Structures are given as structure tokens and as C-alpha cells.
Amino acid sequence: MKKEANLFLRLLIRLGEQASTLVSNVWGITKLVLDVLVNLPRSPFRWRETIHQMKVIGVETVPLILVTMAVVGSIIVIELRYQLMRLIHTADWTPGFAGIFFLREAGTAVVGAMVASRAGAGMAAEVGTMQITDQVDALKLLRANPVHYLVVPRFIACTLMTMALSVTGVACCVIVGYLFVMDVHNFMSYVETMRKFVGIRDFLVIFEKSFFFGMAIPIISCYYGFQARGGAQGVGTATTRAVVYSILAVILLDFLLTGATQVVSQI
Amino acid sequence: MIRGFFEEIGGIFVFLAETVYSLVRGPLEWRETLLQMYRVGVQSLVVVFIAGFFVGAIVCIQFNNPLEMLGAHIYLGGITGSAILREIGPMLIAAMISGRIGAFIAAELGTMKVTEQVDAVRCLGVDPMICLVAPRFIAVVVMVFFLTIMGLLIANVGAAFIAYTLLGVNIYYYVSSLIKLADTTAFAYSMVKGFVFGVLIATVACRKGMTAEGGAMGVGVAVRSSLVVTAMGLFVAEYLLTSILRVVVRFIQMGEVLYL
Numbered sequence: 001m002k003k004e005a006n007l008f009l010r011l012l013i014r015l016g017e018q019a020s021t022l023v024s025n026v027w028g029i030t031k032l033v034l035d036v037l038v039n040l041p042r043s044p045f046r047w048r049e050t051i052h053q054m055k056v057i058g059v060e061t062v063p064l065i066l067v068t069m070a071v072v073g074s075i076i077v078i079e080l081r082y083q084l085m086r087l088i089h090t091a092d093w094t095p096g097f098a099g100i101f102f103l104r105e106a107g108t109a110v111v112g113a114m115v116a117s118r119a120g121a122g123m124a125a126e127v128g129t130m131q132i133t134d135q136v137d138a139l140k141l142l143r144a145n146p147v148h149y150l151v152v153p154r155f156i157a158c159t160l161m162t163m164a165l166s167v168t169g170v171a172c173c174v175i176v177g178y179l180f181v182m183d184v185h186n187f188m189s190y191v192e193t194m195r196k197f198v199g200i201r202d203f204l205v206i207f208e209k210s211f212f213f214g215m216a217i218p219i220i221s222c223y224y225g226f227q228a229r230g231g232a233q234g235v236g237t238a239t240t241r242a243v244v245y246s247i248l249a250v251i252l253l254d255f256l257l258t259g260a261t262q263v264v265s266q267i
Numbered sequence: 268m269i270r271g272f273f274e275e276i277g278g279i280f281v282f283l284a285e286t287v288y289s290l291v292r293g294p295l296e297w298r299e300t301l302l303q304m305y306r307v308g309v310q311s312l313v314v315v316f317i318a319g320f321f322v323g324a325i326v327c328i329q330f331n332n333p334l335e336m337l338g339a340h341i342y343l344g345g346i347t348g349s350a351i352l353r354e355i356g357p358m359l360i361a362a363m364i365s366g367r368i369g370a371f372i373a374a375e376l377g378t379m380k381v382t383e384q385v386d387a388v389r390c391l392g393v394d395p396m397i398c399l400v401a402p403r404f405i406a407v408v409v410m411v412f413f414l415t416i417m418g419l420l421i422a423n424v425g426a427a428f429i430a431y432t433l434l435g436v437n438i439y440y441y442v443s444s445l446i447k448l449a450d451t452t453a454f455a456y457s458m459v460k461g462f463v464f465g466v467l468i469a470t471v472a473c474r475k476g477m478t479a480e481g482g483a484m485g486v487g488v489a490v491r492s493s494l495v496v497t498a499m500g501l502f503v504a505e506y507l508l509t510s511i512l513r514v515v516v517r518f519i520q521m522g523e524v525l526y527l
Contacts, residue, residue: 067502071505105329117498118498233375237371237374239374244367248314251322258329
């Protein structure tokens with residue numbers, strides 16, 4: 001009897017610990033968001049650092065995005081073609097279905113996840129190394145705000161570059177997807193079929209979603225970077241957490257934005 | 268760059284062969300393997316559940332509009348479930364695990380390597396492949412397989428939930444088309460994919476950790492390149508497996524037709 005009560009108590013304590021960690025992390029991220037928004041318009045604007053970050057986050061991720069999105073585009077088209085052949089016994093509508101997935105999901109969520117796992121890991125490792133080698137404290141001693149100095153340039157660069165990479169990724173998907181319906185469509189009819197299902201609205205959805213993803217990734221990555229404690233192990237843990245929670249944030253934001261669009265369109 | 272690409276692929280296969288050889292040769296460390304299984308599997312369960320539920324919901328919402336346009340609304344359950352089982356589910360679980368576990372293993376083994384703990388293990392007369400790599404390899408392969416199955420279940424629940432509440436689809440139509448279109452073949456696809464992705468994640472993460480060089484910076488480089496290589500490898504493996512499995516399934520079906 002006593003042992004069971006003990007077990008129950010331990011379970012309760014463990015749940016409480018988990019919940020308090022969750023609440024403190026959410027609160028910390030909210031504080032960082034507000035901090036970034038307050039520091040965003042403050043001068044001086046760090047042009048050189050922002051452009052350097054744009055190069056690191058954007059330009060160096062382009063090969064990864066191109067390869068990934070080429071494969072994603074071909075998988076989506078092959079799979080949808082197979083499904084539609086089974087359901088409506090024609091492959092003619094494949095580009096339309098594929099276009100919806102390219103523009104609304106693949107171009108935004110997959111690119112967001114790739115940016116999170118490459119640029120997010122890089123940011124968390126960099127900020128985490130600065131944190132455990134006391135460089136962040138050195139910045140504070142020099143009366144430079146670490147959020148303004150470290151997070152704001154990454155925030156601006158990542159937001160802009162995620163949007164640019166999303167458009168690149170969608171273009172790559174559409175071009176590669178054409179190769180797998182070449183036997184039933186020429187390029188004009190491919191695009192025309194796609195136009196029947198997706199419009200300028202879906203093109204704007206790319207920017208809407210990638211804007212939010214691009215803002216979420218640097219904030220979460222830098223937050224876990226600042227949380228790093230105790231040596232190289234700590235930086236490793238911070239990087240892992242940053243990647244996982246960035247991808248999770250991308251999925252949750254994607255769900256919220258998709259659901260909101262759906263609800264609005266139903267009204 | 269091209270040379271580096273091929274060296275990477277070759278290195279991964281050589282490391283995989285060495286790992287399998289050490290599994291065949293040495294006694295497996297059960298205690299360590301169970302500990303790693305707990306860390307890989309049980310502690311990732313919450314993340315996998317949350318991600319699976321919401322991704323299933325997203326796929327369902329996106330399939331709803333075009334199917335409504337074509338008037339094929341009753342197939343929503345089948346097409347969503349089939350897409351989740353074949354492609355999205357295994358891919359998603361593998362991506363979450365590679366971010367969580369792959370990066371962690373690379374960081375841990377990399378730290379051991381650059382602080383010369385791996386050499387210390389070798390000095391004690393123990394093969395680091397057997398005592399460090401093999402337990403992690405087994406744990407990741409087994410646990411990714413089971414997490415994939417759990418994640419698929421949750422993703423289908425998420426899709427059905429959103430179809431019922433938000434989209435107003437009749438749940439009986441949903442389930443009946445799901446049973447008709449997402450058959451055993453689709454489930455076999457997802458299990459094969461789960462196994463191969465587990466092998467890929469484990470191999471790349473362990474290899475990047477064991478080849479880390481040059482201090483704390485080296486560990487960071489190992490973690491980041493492990494993430495990038497795994498992500499790219501997953502997509503390429505997905506594409507190859509989809510093509511190969513389709514041919515295999517066609518041959519099996521042809522054989523059945525001939526035999527009967």
C-alpha cells in the first residue's frame with residue numbers, strides 16, 4: 001500500500017516538473033518574442049551582420065532545398081498519380097492536386113523544416129557556444145544588448161530568406177513534377193490544369209506561412225541557444241532541442257494557419 | 268564537391284557494414300541497449316504523437332478541397348489514409364527522430380571522440396564499435412520501427428478527427444473508404460520504410476559522431492552535418508523505396524495471378 005502511494009506521488013511530482021518546464025519555456029519564448037519586437041526598430045541597424053546571416057541562412061541552404069524539393073515534388077506527383085488512377089481512373093487531374101500540395105504544404109512546411117534543421121541548428125550551436133564561453137556576458141558588460149546584437153539580425157535574415165527559399169522550392173517542385181506526367185500533359189496543359197485548382201490566393205499563402213515559419217525558427221533556436229549550460233554537452237543538447245521544437249513549431253503553425261484558412265473559407 | 272558526395276555515400280555503407288559485422292561478432296551489451304531504447308523510444312513518444320496528430324489533420328484538410336471539386340468526397344478517408352501510410356507517416360516520424368535522436372547521438376559520440384574517451388575505451392581492450400555503436404544502432408532501428416507504427420495510428424486518428432469535426436464528413440464513409448483503399452500493401456510499405464529509415468538515421472548519426480575531429484567546434488560540425496545528411500538521405504531513400512516497392516508489389520501481384 002505504502003509503496004503504491006509512493007509510486008503515485010512520484011508520478012505526480014514528475015508530471016508537475018514536466019508541466020513547470022513547459023510553462024517556463026513557453027513564458028521564456030514569449031518574453032524573447034516581445035524582446036525582439038521591442039529591439040527591432042532600435043538603432044543602430046546592423047547591416048553587415050544581417051547580410052552575413054542572410055548569406056549563411058539563405059544562400060548556403062539553396063543546394064539542400066533544391067535537392068530536397070526536387071525529390072519531394074517527384075514523390076508527390078508519383079503518389080497522387082497512383083491514387084487518382086485508383087479513384088477516378090484518369091491521370092489528367094494529377095497536376096491540380098499536386099499544385100495544391102506544392103503551394104500550400106511542400107513549398108512551406110517542408111522548406112520550413114529544412115531551414116529549421118540546417119539554419120536553426122547552426123544558430124543554436126553558435127549562440128550556445130557564445131553562451132557557455134561567457135561571450136554573452138561579455139556583451140552585456142560592454143552594454144550591448146545580446147538580443148539586439150545576436151537575435152535581431154538572425155530574425156530579419158531568417159524571415160526574409162525563408163520566404164525566398166519557399167518560392168525557390170515551389171518553383172523546383174513544379175518543374176520536377178512535370179517530368180512525371182510528361183506522357184499525358186505538355187507543359188502548357190500541365191500549368192493550365194494546375195491553374196484550375198490553385199490561384200493567386202495560394203501563391204500568397206506561401207508568403208503568409210513562410211513568414212510565420214521564418215519568424216518562429218530563429219526565436220526558438222536562439223532561445224535554446226541562450227539556455228545552453230555546461231560545456232560541449234550543453235551545446236549539443238541545446239542544438240537538439242532547437243531543431244525538434246522548431247520543427248514542432250512549424251507543424252503546429254502550419255496546422256493553425258491551414259485550419260484558419262479552412263474555417264474562413266467555410267464561413 | 269562531387270568527390271565529397273561519393274565519399275560520403277561510400278563512407279556510410281562501409282560504416283554500416285562494420286556495424287553489422289560487430290553485431291554478428293560480439294556479444295551485445297543488453298543493459299546499455301535497453302537504456303538506449305528507453306532514451307530513443309519512450310522519451311520521443313510525446314513529440315511523435317503531437318507531430319503525427321497535426322500532420323494527419325493537415326493532410327486531411329488539404330485533400331478535402333480538390334476532392335470536393337471533383338465530387339469524390341466519399342474517398343477522403345481512403346486517399347488521406349493511404350497517403351499517410353505510404354509516404355507522409357514514415358517520413359515525418361523519421362524526420363522528428365533524426366532531429367531529436369540522431370543529433371543527440373552524434374553530439375554524444377562526437378564529444379567522446381574529441382575528448383579521447385573512445386581511445387580510452389580501446390585501450391581497455393574493448394571494441395568501441397561493440398560497446399558504443401552497436402547498442403545505439405539496435406536501439407534506433409528497433410524503436411524507429413515501432414514509433415513509425417504508433418505515429419501512423421495517431422496520424423490517422425488526427426485525420427479522422429478533423430474530418431469529423433471541421434469538415435463535416437460522415438465518419439462511416441470515412442472509415443469504409445479507409446479500409447478499402449489503405450490496405451495491407453500500404454501498411455507493408457510503411458513498415459519497410461520505417462525499418463530502412465531507422466538504419467539510415469542510426470548509421471549516419473553514429474558515423475558522424477565517431478569521425479568528429481578538432482574540439483568543441485568539431486562536435487558542432489558533426490551534429491549539423493549529421494542533420495543535413497540524414498534529411499537529404501531520407502528524402503532520397505523515400506524516392507528510391509517508393510519506386511522499388513512499386514515494382515516489387517507488381518511482381519508479387521503478377522505471380523499471384525499466374526499462380527491462381
